[in-house]
Amino acid sequence: MKRPSLSRTRSGYLLAVLLCACKPLVAPVPLPSEVRSIAVLPPLNRTGDDLVVSGSSLLERYVLRSDRVTVPDVLAWEAQQQLAASGWTVADPATVEAAATPPPATAAEAAAIVRGAGLAASALFIEVRRCETEGVFQPSSVIVALALTLVDATDGRTLWKTDYPARPVATPGVANTGEAYILASQKVIKEALAPLVRS
Secondary structure, eight states: OOOOOHHHHHHHHHHHHHHHHHSOSSOOEEOOTTOOEEEEOOOEEOSSSOOEEOOHHHHHHHOSSSSOEEHHHHHHHHHHHHHHHTTOEEOOHHHHHHHOSSOOSSHHHHHHHHHHTTOOSEEEEEEEEEEEESOSSSOSEEEEEEEEEEEOTTTOOEEEEEEEEEEEEEOTTOOSHHHHHHHHHHHHHHHHHTTEEOO
16 A cells, blocks of 8 residues: 655644644633622632642732632633733622632532622632642642533623633643642633634
8 A cells, every 4th residue: 555655644733733723712702891800709629639839929919818829810810811901891809809718619609709798790600620740749730620610699690611621731841740730720811712703
């Protein structure tokens, strides 16, 4: 059987890459016009692991109230930054955190917390379903799975929902698990929230 030429194989590969590059990963999702502010609730960790991130510089960036930073802390902070950068008004994190004691276990509870706090905002509920590094020293990737739900706090209606299926997120150049968690969290939140646009 005649084998395909190397140049033809390369051409086919390049064409496939170009087609993938031109295809949008996610379609924009315009939210109702009344959605102007979003409250990011403390994410729910369903992994069974504490997912602790350490480092003094991280304390200043992500959380000042304790000496322990976790992946949910990083995800919440990164979600707030991503939404703000996309033009959304983000509810005051300190107010949301004070109201969310204990943190919500469902999207409905997240909406109830926002409503009870008197915040004129929709509630963003994040579930961490999986988060594990591939390797301990200089891990090359983190396998992450999330679910995000945006809920109208007034009536509990789901405005938007997405599942980020478990898949490896590349973490090149990191030295340890904590750095890998942070880099993966930044990438995943940016991708997951990218479809949300103002109507």
